[in-house]
Amino acid sequence: MLDNHKELFELSKKIIPGGVHSPVRGFKGLPMAPRFFERAEGAYITDVAGKDYIDFCMSFGPLILGHRDRDVEQELRHALERGWSYGACEPYSLKLAQFLVDRLPFIDQIRFVNSGTEAVMTAIRLARGYTKRSKIIKFNGCYHGHVDSMLIKAGSGLAGSADASSAGVPKGVSDDTLIVELNDIDALKACFEEHKDEIAGVFIEPLPANNGLLIQDNEYLHAVRDLCTKEKALLVFDEVISGFRVAFGGMAKVTGIKPDLVTYGKIIGGGLPVGAIGGPEHIMSELAPVGPVYQAGTLSANPLAMVGGLATLSKLSVASYDVLEANTKRIADIFRRWLAEYSDGKYANTSVIQYGSLFWMHPKTDKELKAIHEIPSNLSEAFGPMFGELLEKGIYIAPNAWEVGFASMAHDDAVIAELEKRLWS
């Protein structure tokens, strides 16, 4: 039974809502049971039946070095031998904070939390506390975790649902979240005009990657920055996915834009639970215990997570990003070719867009996709059969048409050759 995915899933469903601890894991809308994985190594992940897959989900992004990078593992083992939670001041978070503040010119201070959601939640409260305004702007299709005020027109596990929102979010909360379309600066201007002096912050994924991959123009992002400055609203870059992934400094570095606050998750913990919020001292010092904006956490800055994060980030050089990008280009090309050629062109209407070490398979369109309403409505129809076929071939992508694919440093020449072999097998 322990190697039978269907039986494991049936058992899970009895004692865990929907059988999963995060919705996308449940293979919703797909004809097969979710795979249960129990081991991973480099670019490969192995299920309980012993079948291995080339992993392009990579835990949804944190594992930029691949699974079980030996240096990270060694650091974690050393830390583990000394204890794994102190609930007190410790040197591990100090080291990671120093490492980051030294390298990210747009932040003076950083606060560690346990997830991307927590980071965003804190950023919302901080933006409101700092500006003494209550409304926030988010963009249609951007996902910022499952904090109430952001579960409105969100992406990720909510992408594609008829009502892209959640039950349990009081109207009073959602009324303070204003939604604007991506890539439409006039809409943002109009929103600011309608809510003059009410907007605390504009939250954006500068590389929207939770509703497909909707790459924004540099000029647009700069115009968003300028508007926020003019209207005295904080610009919050949610770099939970893009931070340390598209460059060490994330999209802030790539675009040359200085956000007022930045939120991180995923890679910053190297695969252990960490989120963070960073910004200049005059804003960050509004946080407790210095300032009046409360924030706390029993396990915040957990030593293992701090060590995992630092060990991961220390291995990322400028050259790493060149390698990641070059290899992901090759991976995207191979998928593109396979989609065009495979089985008399049965997937020929699907293409691949790639940015850095991210890629996304989507229905072919005439123009670049920049806003959620431009995504063809047949997205998930084409996805289901393709996902199943890839799974059979030992290739694992995230089990949802709107999720992006992630490559890692472990997706090297040998893995790329193996990908080609498996695709055409």
Ligand SMILES: Cc1ncc(COP(=O)(O)O)c(C=O)c1O
């Ligand atoms: C841009 C963005 N923000 C926030 C989050 C929430 O992070 P977490 O799942 O760690 O709570 C995610 C998760 O995918 C994300 O992609």
